[in-house]
Amino acid sequence: MPMTRTNDQRVFLGRIRNEDQDKVADSPLVRPWDGAPAAVWPYGSGGAPHMRIVGTTGGGKSSLLRSLLRNLVHKPGPRAITVIDAEGAGEFTVLEGMPWVAQVINVNPVADAKLADGQPTSVELAAQAVADHLALSVERNEQRMLAQQAWLQLLKDPARHRQPAYQRPGEAWLVIDGWATFCQVLARYSKAKADTVEDLTLIGMNGRKTDVHLILADQVTYASKSKDDDGMPSRLKKQLSCSVAAVGALGLTASEGRMAFDDEHAGRLIPRVPGGCLMQVGATRVPFIVPPWANATDPDAPLTVQQRRDAYRLLPAPEPVS
Numbered sequence: 001m002p003m004t005r006t007n008d009q010r011v012f013l014g015r016i017r018n019e020d021q022d023k024v025a026d027s028p029l030v031r032p033w034d035g036a037p038a039a040v041w042p043y044g045s046g047g048a049p050h051m052r053i054v055g056t057t058g059g060g061k062s063s064l065l066r067s068l069l070r071n072l073v074h075k076p077g078p079r080a081i082t083v084i085d086a087e088g089a090g091e092f093t094v095l096e097g098m099p100w101v102a103q104v105i106n107v108n109p110v111a112d113a114k115l116a117d118g119q120p121t122s123v124e125l126a127a128q129a130v131a132d133h134l135a136l137s138v139e140r141n142e143q144r145m146l147a148q149q150a151w152l153q154l155l156k157d158p159a160r161h162r163q164p165a166y167q168r169p170g171e172a173w174l175v176i177d178g179w180a181t182f183c184q185v186l187a188r189y190s191k192a193k194a195d196t197v198e199d200l201t202l203i204g205m206n207g208r209k210t211d212v213h214l215i216l217a218d219q220v221t222y223a224s225k226s227k228d229d230d231g232m233p234s235r236l237k238k239q240l241s242c243s244v245a246a247v248g249a250l251g252l253t254a255s256e257g258r259m260a261f262d263d264e265h266a267g268r269l270i271p272r273v274p275g276g277c278l279m280q281v282g283a284t285r286v287p288f289i290v291p292p293w294a295n296a297t298d299p300d301a302p303l304t305v306q307q308r309r310d311a312y313r314l315l316p317a318p319e320p321v322s
Helices: 061-074 122-156 179-189 196-207 254-261 305-312
Strands: 010-015 030-033 036-042 051-054 079-085 101-106 171-177 212-218 242-246 276-281 284-289
Touching (some): 010 061, 010 276, 036 276, 079 122, 101 122, 122 171, 122 196, 122 212, 242 254
Parallel strands (some): 051 212, 079 171
Antiparallel strands (some): 010 036, 030 036
């Protein structure tokens, strides 16, 4: 059954440095947040519904994603979030059971080999998640078109037709961290021989007006015509109309700047500190810094038990297990 959704389709990304505030004061990507200017992603109608996050290993992509998702689970819903960690690193385990989180899939073919017969593998779950979101985006788009036809009939002949009962549904989110690895794993281990690029492109197209949102994160990828290419072709890239480079103190090279923003000098705008990022929607760019937030489940993090508990408490209360 359709549910009433929140009208505020923006999500907090990070803080604006003092030295950057004058440069972005009139930007539609900047809003006050807790009394200070902040970078926000307007993902709703008229905004940029899908996001691409790029950067080098250790630059802060996963940290940005965790922070973004943390803000989504705090927002009023309804929404359903599926997170796929293509490298199986457990970066998002802390979000399991949080409000609106449907599933967190850590893709691990080695662990899949140890599963009992008949138990779905992580690769199968990931492939099914893509298929489910594609089907959902198509179904919702069809419902929307039927509502448009019903409105047209009512406008032409109000005596014989009634207003359609269409209500825009809640948000659905498909988040994939490690795009290139995801493509490689599906190509090698998935029995369903789907065209991942085409499926995600269609999700992007159908999801623009129906609140099925995509976030794809990876290192800067180069698309080519070779058989072994695992890059991101332009037909998919153009659906991801919000681009973010999360590189922090590592910076962005000229070639990476060209791939991410069509500008070899884009790296000069990124704060060269931990959490430094640059967002672009259309011709508008905003540099920002992701606030630090510890990954409470990372076994390698140099954190005390109390620090882990404090970090975990920054999430909302987990949903009760039914």
